Amino acid sequence: MADRPLEELDWKTPLEAAHRPSLNQIAKTGISGILDPLSPGMPPGSDTATLALLGYDALKIYSGRGALEALGSGVRILPGDVAFRCNYATVDKNLVVLDRRAGRIVNEDAVKLANSLQRVNFGKSSRAKFLFKSTIQHRAVLVLRGPRLSTAVSDSDPEKIGEKALEMKPLDNSNESKLTAKIANKLAREFRRALKDHPINKERKKRGLPAANIILFRGAGTLPSVCPLQRIYDIKAACVAAAPLVKGVCKTVGMRSIDVKGATGTPQTNYMAKAKAVVEALKSYDFVLLHVKAADVVSHDGKAKQKVEVIEKIDAMLGHLLNRVDLGSTYLAVTADHTTSTLTGNHEGDPVPIAITGPYVRRDRIEEFDERSCAMGGLGRLRGSNLMPILMNLLGKTKKFGA
């Protein structure tokens, strides 16, 4: 949601340009500030930023995206498993990438292909097993399970059109990483063989669509080792999120992920259904995280005006919450997990605005919720990992350190 000033919006940020009565009401009745998700100037990923906002030292515990995304996609992943983020892609005879997303293959085709891939004969010599699951469009996850695996393996995805798919290589000298690279390369070859003349690909060709004839692997990761929120604060915690990566982070820290019909992680998501799910969840959970991916999606696509519209939808969603939640006994905090520049299309290292409303906050004079107004607020400039202890303290869930 956070951004830099854009010429296209008369040097306002999308937040500043949006009609946002509910966001402003939160700022007006609460206390505001800015947060550096990880550290000033350091662009965070969605995973590290969410870990930080949930109170963890992401710089210390982060162990790659693959496992988090797998967990968020409903794949059962265990500590020690090594997970890769995968793409269905299109390559030519020489493995040169023609389309990294196989024409943004539809879910239906992707799921059918995944069923075939899960059955490839992989050999049993390594005592490893694998699980391949299609998630959204061209995205999929691969989980390797077995003794003696490592995340120190390079990607096969060159992340550029016109370059060749790569052989995965061990990134250190351990037997574990050598074995993992060997298994991953073997699987990649078997996947290509299974995709080559697959009926789905033949049909796609007929329809003039690019064949999904390769699976590209990247971001080998494992679950970070964390103490769950419930144990730290003695709370029941849930999340309402659609983006697999954010869901994965929430599950990793022990939160219950609540699925909502129509929540898609896209600008067309059902904002109101998410708000309703939160109102419902608050009846049985102490802490509920509501995450909307849409603002990030349109930023990456460089669409300033659409970003303003997404923010206005988020504002309406918050309006529902403000009306349905008892703010005499509930605290409501609103922030962004990172700044995404609509100009550069990248996550940037600028701080994000934060506002907290609820019965006993030290209400300040800020009346508008945006990057610049909040910078003048009573919370000052904090780190992302400071937010959770502040909220939990307001709920009376923190322990005194000292006597």
Added chain:
Amino acid sequence: MADRPLEELDWKTPLEAAHRPSLNQIAKTGISGILDPLSPGMPPGSDTATLALLGYDALKIYSGRGALEALGSGVRILPGDVAFRCNYATVDKNLVVLDRRAGRIVNEDAVKLANSLQRVNFGKSSRAKFLFKSTIQHRAVLVLRGPRLSTAVSDSDPEKIGEKALEMKPLDNSNESKLTAKIANKLAREFRRALKDHPINKERKKRGLPAANIILFRGAGTLPSVCPLQRIYDIKAACVAAAPLVKGVCKTVGMRSIDVKGATGTPQTNYMAKAKAVVEALKSYDFVLLHVKAADVVSHDGKAKQKVEVIEKIDAMLGHLLNRVDLGSTYLAVTADHTTSTLTGNHEGDPVPIAITGPYVRRDRIEEFDERSCAMGGLGRLRGSNLMPILMNLLGKTKKFGA
């Protein structure tokens, strides 16, 4: 440049008292804040503050001033060398210090004496070599090179008039520090012998000037081990600075030091020549640090009105930059490396003002550049080491942490 309010200036700081249209323009068109160079309340040295402003954790990596100053003075110093900062001084027969600067001996005399000192017979038993170089006036550097040396050696400089020059002592129990102290004391004795009846000193006596009859040693240091800026951010970086210590820090982190005629590190420095050199350097470097020592010099001397004048000259220098640099594609940040109190004559632990202007900063409402105005700015209160990541992020030179 930063200071505390002074009664002499009607309780304004020198910055607040100065006519400073260019500094104010940077604040007005940019985003402002305050920085604690190292940590709130902790007075930094020029070396540690500059290391911090360049993004390094000075509290962890600092390894003494001697080596940095030596490097900045054009002495070829290698990792592992132990360097001392030296003063030409005047002592009586009992080694009691009469003048710590030998009457601020002129460069010409100092260089001639240094030539003789470099030739003293030092003995070869220790397998160590030394290099002695005169820098500015009474200042000089001594570099020891050899196996098994240590920086854990006390000073011979008592830093007070009326006290005796000291025997240097090992500061721990290692053989390395014992050997280094022994070598340093031996050299100090040989230097005294060579200076005693030196023709230059005889001539100084005739002219009524104090003899430079001792070399005082302090600040044994070695080069800190750092990853160079170029490797961290993939940038070409240069500095325009005259003070040897600041030049040394810049060279240590891999910056090219650009020499400018007339740049002296004194209030009489050629400010405009430095600005012109920066405009030129920006054609081939991604990042240029422009450092002016003068404000610190007059603060140490307790001269408030001269400090105001120096700041006005710095302002004019910045005016040249503002006119010649394309601020549609260049970011310009202005700050101080530390607060120097004109009243106490010391570096103090107060924060320093910072303002950054350039195309995509979140411009705030601050219109004046000074300690108190900037404290209300949109950057809030940062640490010195946060500045470089923020600037490099604006240039698109930082890497995302996470996915």
